[in-house]
Amino acid sequence: MPETGGTVVGRFAPSPTGAMHLGNARTALLAWLHSRAGGGRHLLRFEDLDTSRVRAWAYDVTRRDLEWLGLDWNEEYLQSERLDVYADALGRLDTYPCTCTRREVLAAIEDSAGAPHGEEPVYPGTCRGVPFHPGRPAAVRWRVPAITVCVHDALREWTLCQCLSNEVGDLVLRRNDGVYAYHLAVVVDDALMGVTDVVRGEDLWTATPRQVALQKALGYPALTYRHLPLMKDFEGQRLAKRNGAPGVRDLRESSRTAGGVVAALARSLGWDVPDEITPHDLIPFWRAWCGAPISVAGTQT
Ligand code: GLU
Numbered sequence: 001m002p003e004t005g006g007t008v009v010g011r012f013a014p015s016p017t018g019a020m021h022l023g024n025a026r027t028a029l030l031a032w033l034h035s036r037a038g039g040g041r042h043l044l045r046f047e048d049l050d051t052s053r054v055r056a057w058a059y060d061v062t063r064r065d066l067e068w069l070g071l072d073w074n075e076e077y078l079q080s081e082r083l084d085v086y087a088d089a090l091g092r093l094d095t096y097p098c099t100c101t102r103r104e105v106l107a108a109i110e111d112s113a114g115a116p117h118g119e120e121p122v123y124p125g126t127c128r129g130v131p132f133h134p135g136r137p138a139a140v141r142w143r144v145p146a147i148t149v150c151v152h153d154a155l156r157e158w159t160l161c162q163c164l165s166n167e168v169g170d171l172v173l174r175r176n177d178g179v180y181a182y183h184l185a186v187v188v189d190d191a192l193m194g195v196t197d198v199v200r201g202e203d204l205w206t207a208t209p210r211q212v213a214l215q216k217a218l219g220y221p222a223l224t225y226r227h228l229p230l231m232k233d234f235e236g237q238r239l240a241k242r243n244g245a246p247g248v249r250d251l252r253e254s255s256r257t258a259g260g261v262v263a264a265l266a267r268s269l270g271w272d273v274p275d276e277i278t279p280h281d282l283i284p285f286w287r288a289w290c291g292a293p294i295s296v297a298g299t300q301t
Pocket of ligand 1: 015047
């Protein structure tokens with residue numbers, strides 16, 4: 001096992017909703033490379049709060065896929081076992097119960113002057129300060145502060161500023177079925193687990209300002225973010241479990257070698273590697289890639 005005396009603490013945080021595909025594997029590989037290149041600790045965190053989407057077999061298959069690829073971890077966590085810490089954090093925020101249905105919220109958005117214009121509808125504060133419908137299950141919304149939050153990506157050199165109250169609206173932090181929201185759980189966990197560096201897919205980049213706002217509201221330390229290009233298929237579509245993207249398990253159970261799969265993942269980033277390689281031997285490639293402007297075929301810009 002690599003030394004873990006460094007100050008970096010990283011994590012891979014899969015949702016156990018199905019088999020890992022090659023895109024997940026590439027994210028897992030790069031997150032591991034970042035932790036280990038910094039001589040740091042690496043965590044595996046299963047993000048399994050939405051139990052309706054969890055597949056019980058996916059935990060073990062994910063662990064085996066990671067081990068087969070040569071990716072190890074120092075600690076493992078399941079979010080489903082940490083509900084108390086999310087309840088605690090929620091109790092420290094300025095929240096209110098919201099019993100509006102999705103339809104009521106959408107109708108209010110249409111009625112309001114700020115009809116949806118951006119990528120996501122802005123919650124107009126329908127339940128703020130008004131008595132909610134007793135008897136209906138209530139979600140819990142966070143009264144977002146009227147501040148602009150700017151975030152930086154250390155890999156891509158991106159900056160994104162968002163005024164949460166105008167561009168996002170009050171966030172649901174616990175759904176009306178009791179499930180804690182991903183944004184809350186991820187922020188609480190990264191802080192309490194001592195994570196310093198987040199390496200994850202770029203689909204989560206636009207969620208970063210709201211997560212940083214939550215971090216600040218809860219008094220947690222700032223993190224360094226690196227958002228990775230998503231892997232595309234031959235038609236330029238993002239790989240996804242639901243589209244039947246090739247699974248790591250299938251490759252593991254076929255005649256492919258782990259070294260060959262790791263090499264293919266590295267080559268998909270334009271790294272000039274031999275046909276077979278171990279994750280450990282990719283550490284210098286990761287260091288060089290992080291230090292240079294990113295250019296990857298099929299990368300979203
Ligand atoms: N669980 C999320 C996913 O599978 C990743 C969350 C994160 O890295 O912040 O996409």
